[in-house]
Amino acid sequence: MTDMKGCHYIAGTWLADAPNGMTGVENPSDGTVFAEAPNGSRELAGQAVMAAREAFESSAWASEPRLRSAVLLEFADVLEARADEIADLMARENGKVLGQARHEVAAGYGEARYYAGVARNVFGRTFESATGRMSLMTREPSGVVSVIVPWNAPVTLLVRSVAPALAAGCAVVVKPAPQTPLTNAAVMACFDAVASLPKGVVNSVNEHGTEVGAVLSTHWEIDVISFTGSSRTGKIIMANAADTIKHVSLELGGKAPAIVFGSADTDRAVAEIKRGSLALNGQMCTCVSRVLAQDDVYDEVKARLRDAYEETTVGDARTAGVELGPIIDRPNQERLLNIIERAGDEANLVVRGTEGGNDLARGYFVTPSMFEIDDVTHDLVQDELFGPIVSIERFGDETEAIEKANATRYGLAASVHTNDLGVSMRTSRKLKFGTVWMNSHNRLLAEVETGGYRESGIGRLHGVEAMNDFLETKHIYFEVDG
């Protein structure tokens, strides 16, 4: 299989054009630059958009759900066959711990298989408003979709937008994050291996900057933008999309609270919070970033989390047994170390994260941190820190827990830890978050919708509702005589 390392992929052809130079691909576990990828341009982005438009308008893709289903199944098989290699590449490229990287690739081919089924289950409706007056409601693919994704989960975040878009019959232009062009190209190569996929239905253009992203959010031939990334960039995309009234699907930042009631199984809660806060090295939108513990278990939860964080095995993402790998790059490592410094001055630092020992000096490590704070308005509580840093806050009763949990502008995910069903149901219904887990954290499923309230986004991905982003409903009216 051809896999042109980090190249653009347009109309079924790999392109190594680098009008804006090359970007070095760095391994954050040891700071080495192990590859380079070409940066695209406005022109290349335009070329990819027109290739997608041409494929959408002139191939059988938009009207052949069985073809789309077969393509997604074959793509899933190729991705599965390359799972170990792609997981290893991802661990090198973004520092994701190998076990989690393997899980991510498996989630990617699982997702493609799910949407292969959904592709054959999209139906319209009919309505007879008066005798012989028929309304036919058809569901049609929206057209050309731009898929803009971040670096932290470059397989699943890509597949969870591309698979429903393809299942619906759309053509796509992908823009990967500048940090992960190789993993992205490896997934593109899996599409390239599917001979029945019409050329131009799947395209991808790299960049380091915002030129390609700007084309993909303003070009008049783009119908839908499926964006995953920060709330800050989401707002720019939404503004850019306004001029041509594009449909936008936004999966944005988060600040997930884990609420631990006195009635919780604290063993389980502590294990879930540790795992849920360190996933993707603390750089996951749904990571636990706030722990809210009820008065009667506060000291116990704080002490046990402190011990759990202090015992974390930190190291190279590709080393067996490592729980926490590196931060994506040096600027983000420095940003997080500064935040920890500030948390030491402005809150009570219970666990102080550092860049790790000498053996970690070449990589961009930050060991776990936990700070105690009693001010929900403080920016350390309000802002997405995006690293292995959690706050621990105290609450007295259910009402206070809900008020504090809802006190940020984010609303992506939360978890509630209690063995009291009444408490868990009452609390979950009052939380303004798109997902609420009970006694667990970070359980994401292809079949079940995910998405945010408030500044965490618009729309849902995963599940059948993801199809809504990529389908239009058309009313065809006719009258039948007699």
Ligand code: NAD
């Ligand atoms: P980011 O917003 O900086 O970048 C995301 C993507 O947008 C990248 O491909 C980037 O190159 C591109 N981009 C940047 N500026 C752009 C512009 N002006 N126009 C078009 N594209 C532009 O985010 P990041 O730092 O790469 O990723 C981390 C963020 O993503 C966090 O906030 C995290 O919570 C969020 N995230 C959300 C989800 C979710 O499902 N809600 C999943 C993963 C990550």
